[in-house]
Amino acid sequence: MPPGAGICSYRGSCCLCCHVRTGTIILGVWYLIINSVVLLILLSALTDPDQYHLTSAELGGEFEFMDDANMCIATAISLLMILICAMATYGAYKQHAAWIIPFFCYQIFDFALNTLVAISVLVYPSTIQDYLHQLPSNFPYKEEIMSVNPTCLVVIILLFISIILAFKGYLISCVWNCYRYINGRNNSEVLVYITTNDTAVLLPPYDDPANGAAKDPPPPYVSA
Numbered sequence: 001m002p003p004g005a006g007i008c009s010y011r012g013s014c015c016l017c018c019h020v021r022t023g024t025i026i027l028g029v030w031y032l033i034i035n036s037v038v039l040l041i042l043l044s045a046l047t048d049p050d051q052y053h054l055t056s057a058e059l060g061g062e063f064e065f066m067d068d069a070n071m072c073i074a075t076a077i078s079l080l081m082i083l084i085c086a087m088a089t090y091g092a093y094k095q096h097a098a099w100i101i102p103f104f105c106y107q108i109f110d111f112a113l114n115t116l117v118a119i120s121v122l123v124y125p126s127t128i129q130d131y132l133h134q135l136p137s138n139f140p141y142k143e144e145i146m147s148v149n150p151t152c153l154v155v156i157i158l159l160f161i162s163i164i165l166a167f168k169g170y171l172i173s174c175v176w177n178c179y180r181y182i183n184g185r186n187n188s189e190v191l192v193y194i195t196t197n198d199t200a201v202l203l204p205p206y207d208d209p210a211n212g213a214a215k216d217p218p219p220p221y222v223s224a
Contacts, residue, residue, distance in 0.1 A: 021092050024178040027171060028089030028103065032082060039078040046071055081106070088175070097183040104179060107172045114168065118161045125154045 018026075084102045091099025120127065132146050145153070 020174050020178040020181060021095075023174045024092040024100065025089055027175065028085050028092065031103075032085040032089060035078050035081040035085060039075065039082065042071060042075045042078060046075070092178055092182070095182045095185065097179050097186065100175060100179045100182070104172070104175050107168070107175060111165065111168050111172060114161065114165055118158060118165065121154060121157055121161070125150065128153060128157065 084106055087099045088103030091097065129146070129150060132142065135142055148156075
């Protein structure tokens with residue numbers, strides 16, 4: 001059995017014909033950059049609240065866009081996401097499968113939320129119009145969107161969400177295949193075998209399973 005033959009089923013390629021391990025590293029770095037930018041924006045908003053503070057009069061509603069509590073929660077989430085993405089990138093680079101699990105769980109959670117959004121739009125299509133009415137009056141293209149036929153608007157939104165779900169499902173499969181590949185590769189390195197050009201020697205266990213006592217090993221089985 002040649003080295004790596006037991007893990008050939010875990011190998012695969014992802015976008016741009018790169019290996020799933022490389023794709024997971026790229027994905028982790030991309031998420032890391034995005035969440036780092038979001039964190040910088042949130043920190044700048046905390047240091048200068050007047051720059052990002054929108055009053056209820058500007059929004060045309062009865063609430064404020066971002067208060068201090070929401071900013072702190074968003075900052076904590078961004079920090080957590082940076083940690084998860086860094087773990088996934090490091091785990092894929094150093095081939096530690098367990099480090100990829102938090103990022104994979106986040107992908108599953110995000111996919112489930114988007115699926116619930118699609119189901120809610122399909123079951124309650126009137127919620128789209130209610131949401132559009134709640135938008136500020138100065139929201140870009142609000143009037144144009146509201147003038148679209150409600151049925152066509154629902155179909156467009158469902159098509160857009162379906163494309164997003166398909167793309168997210170593809171990324172989930174990429175990360176999952178990377179986890180299986182690394183896990184299978186690490187497990188294959190535990191096996192101990194001796195191979196030569198024309199002979200394979202199988203090493204039997206040294207402990208007697210009947211009484212647990214050690215005994216002299218029997219002659220090895222040699223196959224030509």
